[in-house]
Amino acid sequence: MSETPDKSNKFVRTHPAWFVWLRQPSSVVFSFVLLVGYAFLLLPDKETASPIVFYASINIFIVLVLAFTGMVLADNKKPEILKMFAALLLIAVLCWLFYRYSGAEWGRLKDFFFNWETLEGNWWILWQGLEVTLLLAFISGIGSILTGLLIAVLRTLHSPTLNFFLKIYVDVFRSIPMIVVMVFIFFALPFMGISLGSILTTVLALSLGYGAYASECFRAGIESVHSGQLEAARSLGLSRWKTISKIILPQAIPVVIPPLTGTLVAMLKDTAVASIVAAPELLKRARELYTSETNPTPLVAAALIYLAVLIPLVRAVNLLENKLQKKRHTQNE
C-alpha cells in the first residue's frame, strides 16, 4: 500500500476508444460516406416496399442523419464551417425526403404558389391591405400603450381594492385569446344593439388585450426603479404625481422600451386575426384575391410581406435589448 499513485495520470481523460475515434476528422468522412451509401442503396421505393420496412428504413435513416449532425455540432473543437455544412446537410436531407415521399404534386408548385401573373394589376389591393394593417397596428399600439401606462401608474398607488380590480382586468385579457374577444365584439354584441364596425372592433380588442400586456411591461420597469429614488423625491416635498412623472417614469421608460416594443410587434402580427371580422387588412385582402383568382399565390405574397415588415422590427427589438443589457453591465461595474 506504499505504492504512490501516478500523479501524471491523475487528470487524464478516460473515454472509451469509440468516443475518442468519434472526435477524429476521419470519423466525419466515414459517417458521411456511410449516409450517402444508405440513401442510395437502402431507402426503399414507396410503391413496392412493405409499410413496415418502408417506415423502419426511413426512420433509421433520419435518426442516423440526426446523430451525424448532432455529433458534428456538439463537438466544439470542430471548425464552424464544418458545422454549417452539417446543418445545411440536415436541412437538405429532410427537404429531399419530404420531396421524395410526401406525394405532393411538385409540378404544380410554380403554378399555384409562385404564379406572379395572378398578382399582376392586383398588387395595389395588397398594398392597400398593408396600409390598413399598419394603421390598425398604429392606433391599437397607441391605445395599448395608454391603457398599459394608466394601469401601471394606478398600481403604484398600492391601493388593495384598486389593485384587485386591475389584476382581474390584466389576468382576464392575458388569458382570453384575442380572436375570441374580436368575435365576441363583432358577432355577439350586435345582438345587444351594439354594433361596432370591423375596424373599431379590432382597435378596441387589440388595445384592451395588449394594454394588459403593456401594463405588465410598464410595471416591471417602474418596479426596477430603486425605492430610495421615491423616498428622496418624497422627502423633497414632491407630490405623488410629480414623483411619478419627473423621477419614476424617466428612469423606468428606457427599461420598458425593449419589452414594450416586443409586445407591440406581437400586436402587429395579431392584426391578421382581424381578417375574421372582415377588417380589410392584408390577410383579408389576400384571401379575397385568393378567392377571385382561385390561386393561393396571393397568400404566399401576403406571408412574404408580413416577413418583410416584421423581421426588421424583431431584429430591432433584439438590438434594443442588447443595448439595455450592456448599459446595465456598465452601471454595475
Place this chain on the structure above:
Amino acid sequence: MNDSETMIEVVDLHKYFKDLHVLKGVSTTVKQSEVVAVMGPSGSGKSTFLRCLNRLEEPSSGHIYIEGVDILAPYIDINRVRTEIGMVFQSFNLFPHLTAIENIKLAPMCVRKIADKDAAERGLALLDKVGLSDKADAYPEQLSGGQQQRVAIARALAMQPQIMFFDEPTSALDPEMIGEVLDVMRNMAKEGMTMMVVSHEMGFIKEAADRILFLVDGLIVEDGTPDHIFNRSKHKRTLEFLSKII
C-alpha cells in the same frame, strides 16, 4: 424667532411593522439651531425614528410637532411639511437621469415654482458651498461617493429647509471621503442649521453635536451632551455600545 424656540417636539411616538414593535414611545424636543446626534446599536430604531419625523414611515401612534404644528393631523399637507425638512440618505439617492445641477434645481422648480434661471443660480451657489462648482453638469455615476453625498446635501438645501435630517450620511462612503462630507455638515452646524444626525462618527459628534439621543430597542435610554454620554455615562447599554465602537 429666538434661539430657544422649539423646532421639533415628539410625544410618545410608536411604530409597528406588522407585529414588530420598533419604536416604543419616543419623546423628545429639538430646539432651533440644535444639532442632535442619534446613536444606538443596529436595529434600535434610529432610522425609523428619523423617517417617522417626515412621515416617510407613517407613525403608528403619538404626536409630532414641527414648528409647533401637529403634522399627523388629517388636514396637514405633508408635502409642505417636507419642504421644511431636508433629508440626506445613506445611499445618496441622487436621481441618476439628471445632472448634479438638475438634481438640485428639480424640487425648487417643481414645488416652489421658481424660474429655471433663479433655480440654476441658487443651485450653483449651493454647489460652490459644498465645493463642487466644477461638477454642475456631471451625472451622478461620474461622481465619487463623497461627491454624490455632497450634491445630495446641496439638493436638500435647495429647498431652504429649516431642519436637516441625516440618515447615516457617511456609512456608505470609503474612509477617505468621509471627511469631505463631515466638513460640509460641520459648516452647516456652525451656520445655525437645526440638524438631526443618525451617525457613529465619534469625532464629528463630539465636536459638532449639542446633544446625543441614545436609542436602544425603540426607547431613548439616555439623552445628554457628548461629554456626558462619552465620559460620564453610567448606563449599562451605553457603556457596552461605546466600548464596541471606540
